[in-house]
Amino acid sequence: MSVFLIGYRGCGKSTIGRNLARRLRQEFLDSDELIVQRAGKTIREIFREEGEPAFRDLEAQLILELAGRKDHVIALGGGALERAENRRALGAGDHQIIYLRCEVMELLRRIGGDAGTSDNRPHLTNLGGGIEEIQKLLAQREPIYRAAMTAELDVTHLTPDQAAQQIVLLL
Numbered sequence: 001m002s003v004f005l006i007g008y009r010g011c012g013k014s015t016i017g018r019n020l021a022r023r024l025r026q027e028f029l030d031s032d033e034l035i036v037q038r039a040g041k042t043i044r045e046i047f048r049e050e051g052e053p054a055f056r057d058l059e060a061q062l063i064l065e066l067a068g069r070k071d072h073v074i075a076l077g078g079g080a081l082e083r084a085e086n087r088r089a090l091g092a093g094d095h096q097i098i099y100l101r102c103e104v105m106e107l108l109r110r111i112g113g114d115a116g117t118s119d120n121r122p123h124l125t126n127l128g129g130g131i132e133e134i135q136k137l138l139a140q141r142e143p144i145y146r147a148a149m150t151a152e153l154d155v156t157h158l159t160p161d162q163a164a165q166q167i168v169l170l171l
Contacts, residue, residue, distance in 0.1 A: 002026075002072040003171065004089035004090060006081060006145050008138055010110040012155055012163060013075035016100065017163035021073040030075045031062055038062075056083060064089050078137075081144050085108045090148065098167055099149040101142075104134050 003020065005013040014030050021028035035058050039046055045053045059080055066074050067089040081087050087120060090097060104109075108131050146152070151170045155163045 001094050001096060002069050002074055003064075003167070004066075004095055004097045005073070005075045005100055006097060006149065007155075008102065008107055008134065008141065009078040010107045011078075011100040011102040012110075012160055013100055016155065016163045016167070017073045017075040018049045019160045020167055023164055023168055024073060026071050026073050028073045028075075029066065031080060032075075032077045033061065034062055035059060035077075041066075057087065058087055059083075060077065067093050067095070078141065081148050082141065087144070087148050095150075096171055097150045098146040098147055098170065099152045100155045100163070101145075102154070103153055104131060104138065106156045107134050 003026075005017050005023070006021075007013055016034075017030065017157070018028050035046075036042055036054070038056060041049070046058070053118055056079070059077060063080060063086045066072075069076060081090075111134075151167075153163060153166055153170065158166065
Protein backbone atom coordinates (compact mmCIF):
# COMPACT_ATOMS: atom_id res chain seq x y z
CA MET A 1 0.00 0.00 0.00
CA SER A 2 1.19 3.49 -0.86
CA VAL A 3 -0.08 6.75 0.57
CA PHE A 4 -1.06 9.39 -1.99
CA LEU A 5 -1.41 12.98 -0.80
CA ILE A 6 -3.83 15.15 -2.75
CA GLY A 7 -4.97 18.74 -2.38
CA TYR A 8 -4.60 22.24 -3.71
CA ARG A 9 -1.24 23.87 -4.43
CA GLY A 10 0.25 25.19 -1.19
CA CYS A 11 -1.52 22.76 1.16
CA GLY A 12 1.80 21.11 2.05
CA LYS A 13 1.72 17.84 0.12
CA SER A 14 5.48 17.81 -0.53
CA THR A 15 6.61 18.99 2.89
CA ILE A 16 4.17 16.80 4.79
CA GLY A 17 4.91 13.91 2.42
CA ARG A 18 8.65 14.01 3.14
CA ASN A 19 7.92 14.07 6.86
CA LEU A 20 5.41 11.22 6.59
CA ALA A 21 7.79 9.10 4.49
CA ARG A 22 10.47 9.43 7.19
CA ARG A 23 7.99 8.35 9.84
CA LEU A 24 6.84 5.35 7.79
CA ARG A 25 10.37 4.55 6.60
CA GLN A 26 9.21 4.69 3.01
CA GLU A 27 10.46 6.46 -0.09
CA PHE A 28 8.90 9.83 -0.93
CA LEU A 29 8.02 10.79 -4.50
CA ASP A 30 6.57 14.05 -5.78
CA SER A 31 4.81 13.78 -9.15
CA ASP A 32 5.51 17.41 -10.09
CA GLU A 33 9.23 17.03 -9.28
CA LEU A 34 9.39 13.84 -11.35
CA ILE A 35 7.73 15.54 -14.32
CA VAL A 36 10.21 18.44 -14.12
CA GLN A 37 13.14 15.99 -13.97
CA ARG A 38 11.89 13.95 -16.92
CA ALA A 39 10.95 16.95 -19.07
CA GLY A 40 14.08 18.93 -18.24
CA LYS A 41 12.05 22.09 -17.72
CA THR A 42 9.79 23.70 -15.12
CA ILE A 43 6.05 23.21 -15.09
CA ARG A 44 5.69 26.88 -16.06
CA GLU A 45 7.90 26.24 -19.11
CA ILE A 46 5.93 23.13 -20.09
CA PHE A 47 2.66 25.09 -19.88
CA ARG A 48 4.12 28.01 -21.88
CA GLU A 49 5.90 25.96 -24.58
CA GLU A 50 3.63 22.93 -24.96
CA GLY A 51 0.38 23.86 -23.21
CA GLU A 52 -1.49 22.45 -20.26
CA PRO A 53 -2.80 19.38 -22.17
CA ALA A 54 0.80 18.27 -22.82
CA PHE A 55 1.60 18.65 -19.13
CA ARG A 56 -1.53 16.68 -18.18
CA ASP A 57 -0.51 13.91 -20.62
CA LEU A 58 2.92 13.64 -18.94
CA GLU A 59 1.20 13.64 -15.56
CA ALA A 60 -1.22 10.86 -16.59
CA GLN A 61 1.62 8.65 -17.82
CA LEU A 62 3.46 9.16 -14.54
CA ILE A 63 0.39 8.52 -12.36
CA LEU A 64 -0.21 5.22 -14.12
CA GLU A 65 3.36 4.26 -13.18
CA LEU A 66 3.09 5.58 -9.62
CA ALA A 67 -0.21 3.77 -9.03
CA GLY A 68 1.71 0.51 -9.35
CA ARG A 69 4.13 1.38 -6.55
CA LYS A 70 3.88 -0.14 -3.10
CA ASP A 71 5.16 1.28 0.17
CA HIS A 72 5.74 4.83 -1.01
CA VAL A 73 4.46 8.22 0.04
CA ILE A 74 3.52 10.13 -3.11
CA ALA A 75 2.48 13.77 -3.47
CA LEU A 76 0.33 14.47 -6.52
CA GLY A 77 -0.08 17.79 -8.27
CA GLY A 78 -3.19 19.76 -7.36
CA GLY A 79 -4.93 19.10 -10.67
CA ALA A 80 -3.81 15.48 -11.08
CA LEU A 81 -7.20 13.99 -10.24
CA GLU A 82 -9.16 16.09 -12.70
CA ARG A 83 -8.66 13.36 -15.31
CA ALA A 84 -10.85 10.32 -14.76
CA GLU A 85 -8.08 8.00 -16.02
CA ASN A 86 -5.88 9.15 -13.12
CA ARG A 87 -8.63 8.53 -10.58
CA ARG A 88 -9.21 5.07 -12.04
CA ALA A 89 -5.50 4.22 -11.89
CA LEU A 90 -5.32 5.16 -8.21
CA GLY A 91 -8.63 3.49 -7.39
CA ALA A 92 -7.44 0.21 -8.91
CA GLY A 93 -4.67 -0.10 -6.31
CA ASP A 94 -4.71 -0.75 -2.59
CA HIS A 95 -3.78 2.81 -1.66
CA GLN A 96 -4.62 5.32 0.99
CA ILE A 97 -5.52 8.66 -0.58
CA ILE A 98 -5.37 11.53 1.89
CA TYR A 99 -6.93 14.87 1.00
CA LEU A 100 -5.01 17.68 2.70
CA ARG A 101 -7.65 20.38 3.03
CA CYS A 102 -6.60 23.95 3.73
CA GLU A 103 -8.57 27.18 4.04
CA VAL A 104 -8.41 29.59 1.09
CA MET A 105 -6.74 32.47 2.94
CA GLU A 106 -4.03 30.17 4.29
CA LEU A 107 -3.44 28.75 0.79
CA LEU A 108 -3.07 32.28 -0.54
CA ARG A 109 -0.60 33.13 2.23
CA ARG A 110 1.47 29.99 1.65
CA ILE A 111 1.53 30.33 -2.13
CA GLY A 112 2.45 34.01 -1.89
CA GLY A 113 5.22 33.25 0.58
CA ASP A 114 6.88 30.64 -1.64
CA ALA A 115 9.11 32.24 -4.29
CA GLY A 116 9.46 28.85 -5.99
CA THR A 117 5.75 28.75 -6.70
CA SER A 118 5.69 31.97 -8.71
CA ASP A 119 8.97 31.15 -10.47
CA ASN A 120 8.12 27.58 -11.45
CA ARG A 121 4.32 27.25 -11.49
CA PRO A 122 1.94 28.81 -13.98
CA HIS A 123 -1.28 30.57 -13.15
CA LEU A 124 -4.03 28.07 -13.83
CA THR A 125 -6.72 30.49 -14.99
CA ASN A 126 -6.92 34.00 -16.40
CA LEU A 127 -7.55 35.19 -12.83
CA GLY A 128 -3.81 35.53 -12.19
CA GLY A 129 -3.24 33.15 -9.31
CA GLY A 130 -4.93 35.18 -6.56
CA ILE A 131 -7.77 34.38 -4.21
CA GLU A 132 -10.36 34.28 -7.03
CA GLU A 133 -8.33 31.59 -8.83
CA ILE A 134 -7.97 29.53 -5.66
CA GLN A 135 -11.70 29.79 -4.92
CA LYS A 136 -12.68 28.89 -8.49
CA LEU A 137 -10.38 25.88 -8.74
CA LEU A 138 -11.20 24.62 -5.25
CA ALA A 139 -14.90 24.72 -6.11
CA GLN A 140 -14.14 22.49 -9.12
CA ARG A 141 -11.57 20.22 -7.49
CA GLU A 142 -12.83 19.67 -3.96
CA PRO A 143 -15.69 17.34 -5.00
CA ILE A 144 -13.15 15.33 -7.02
CA TYR A 145 -10.74 15.17 -4.07
CA ARG A 146 -13.51 14.04 -1.77
CA ALA A 147 -14.78 11.37 -4.17
CA ALA A 148 -11.27 9.91 -4.52
CA MET A 149 -10.03 10.20 -0.94
CA THR A 150 -9.93 7.56 1.74
CA ALA A 151 -9.47 10.22 4.45
CA GLU A 152 -9.41 14.00 4.83
CA LEU A 153 -7.19 16.08 7.08
CA ASP A 154 -7.56 19.83 7.64
CA VAL A 155 -3.97 21.11 7.63
CA THR A 156 -4.81 24.81 7.88
CA HIS A 157 -3.43 25.20 11.40
CA LEU A 158 -1.08 22.19 11.57
CA THR A 159 2.68 22.14 11.25
CA PRO A 160 4.03 19.57 8.77
CA ASP A 161 5.10 17.41 11.71
CA GLN A 162 1.64 17.55 13.30
CA ALA A 163 0.02 16.75 9.94
CA ALA A 164 2.30 13.74 9.39
CA GLN A 165 1.50 12.54 12.92
CA GLN A 166 -2.23 12.80 12.23
CA ILE A 167 -1.91 10.94 8.94
CA VAL A 168 -0.14 8.06 10.67
CA LEU A 169 -3.17 7.81 12.97
CA LEU A 170 -5.50 7.79 9.95
CA LEU A 171 -3.71 4.89 8.25
